[in-house]
Amino acid sequence: MPELxxxxxxxxxxxxxxxxxxxxxxxxxxxxxxWHIPKKLNSILLEQKIxxxxxxxxxxxxxxxxxxxxxHLGMSxxxxxxxxxxxxxxxxxxxxxxxNGNIIRYTDHRRFGCILWTTDDPLEHKLLAHLGPEPxxxxxxxxxxxxxxxxxxxxxxxxxxxxxIVVGVGNIYANEAxxxxxxxxLAKPCDITLEQYNTLTKIIKKTLRAAIKQxxxxxxxxxxxxGNPGYxxxxxxxxxRGGEPCxxxxxxxxEVKLGGRTTVYCEDCQx
DNA sequence: ATAATCACCTGCTCGC
DNA sequence: TGCGAGCAGGTGATTA
Numbered sequence: 124m125p126e127l128x129x130x131x132x133x134x135x136x137x138x139x140x141x142x143x144x145x146x147x148x149x150x151x152x153x154x155x156x157x158w159h160i161p162k163k164l165n166s167i168l169l170e171q172k173i174x175x176x177x178x179x180x181x182x183x184x185x186x187x188x189x190x191x192x193x194x195h196l197g198m199s200x201x202x203x204x205x206x207x208x209x210x211x212x213x214x215x216x217x218x219x220x221x222x223n224g225n226i227i228r229y230t231d232h233r234r235f236g237c238i239l240w241t242t243d244d245p246l247e248h249k250l251l252a253h254l255g256p257e258p259x260x261x262x263x264x265x266x267x268x269x270x271x272x273x274x275x276x277x278x279x280x281x282x283x284x285x286x287x288i289v290v291g292v293g294n295i296y297a298n299e300a301x302x303x304x305x306x307x308x309l310a311k312p313c314d315i316t317l318e319q320y321n322t323l324t325k326i327i328k329k330t331l332r333a334a335i336k337q338x339x340x341x342x343x344x345x346x347x348x349x350g351n352p353g354y355x356x357x358x359x360x361x362x363x364r365g366g367e368p369c370x371x372x373x374x375x376x377x378e379v380k381l382g383g384r385t386t387v388y389c390e391d392c393q394x
Numbered sequence: 395a396t397a398a399t400c401a402c403c404t405g406c407t408c409g410c
Numbered sequence: 411t412g413c414g415a416g417c418a419g420g421t422g423a424t425t426a
Contacts (some may be wrong), residue, residue, distance in 0.1 A: 126419060157403090198420055198421095199405090232403080235402065235420065250422085284421095294420085382397090383399080385417085
């Protein structure tokens with residue numbers, strides 16, 4: 124469930140149910156995610172109080188008194204709050220049981236996600252240290268992208284989806300933001316003007332904020348942690364609409380592959 | 395340094 | 411009804 128608004132939605136949904144509570148037990152039914160879950164997860168977490176739930180890029184950071192759980196949902200991961208009556212299903216790989224009886228349940232049928240543990244500053248962790256700026260901060264602005272892009276010739280869409288450039292812009296929002304910015308996903312980053320980048324960064328922020336406000340995008344298997352789906356999918360103008368008419372000019376949208384990812388755009392409106 | 399490809403998994407949909 | 415092909419929201423590692 125991956126794009127940034129979905130992870131933020133999960134964080135918002137999870138936090139009130141788990142903050143300040145103590146972990147009584149954790150059960151791992153399948154250790155094999157993208158990386159191996161720590162062998163002794165249960166003893167690591169036992170009797171620790173959860174003191175913060177934050178996010179960096181698409182990583183969810185659950186901070187306890189002694190360290191931090193680093194959780195990524197991959198392509199299909201979910202985190203839900205359930206109670207003990209709800210029997211685990213086939214892909215419910217981890218349960219973290221709290222003193223209030225709530226269970227944080229990690230579900231991921233593709234197992235592309237990860238659950239890691241660190242006692243150091245999680246932002247210095249190997250997976251997080253190299254990441255680019257958060258898109259919703261002031262660091263991320265037109266001038267930043269302009270400076271970063273002067274020598275880049277790969278398609279702008281792949282540039283935007285590069286974590287070292289900016290985090291949190293996945294396939295859906297890259298398609299959407301480029302459509303609204305009237306920039307072709309195939310355009311070379313080095314050819315795009317500062318003015319265009321000013322527009323693009325504003326639109327990325329606007330698109331992400333709107334999606335967060337609506338609780339993320341509902342796709343095949345996204346359910347936020349309190350069980351409510353998000354409603355952003357109804358508003359998508361590019362992603363998933365290849366072959367359908369452009370919402371502005373009605374010309375049929377083009378669908379191509381870039382870096383193995385489905386890319387949709389309007390030949391007339393985006394250049 | 396940059397760019398393209400691979401790899402990790404399961405489940406669903408489509409066409410024959 | 412069955413079966414193989416292709417596809418899915420991510421991203422680190424590997425290869426040119």
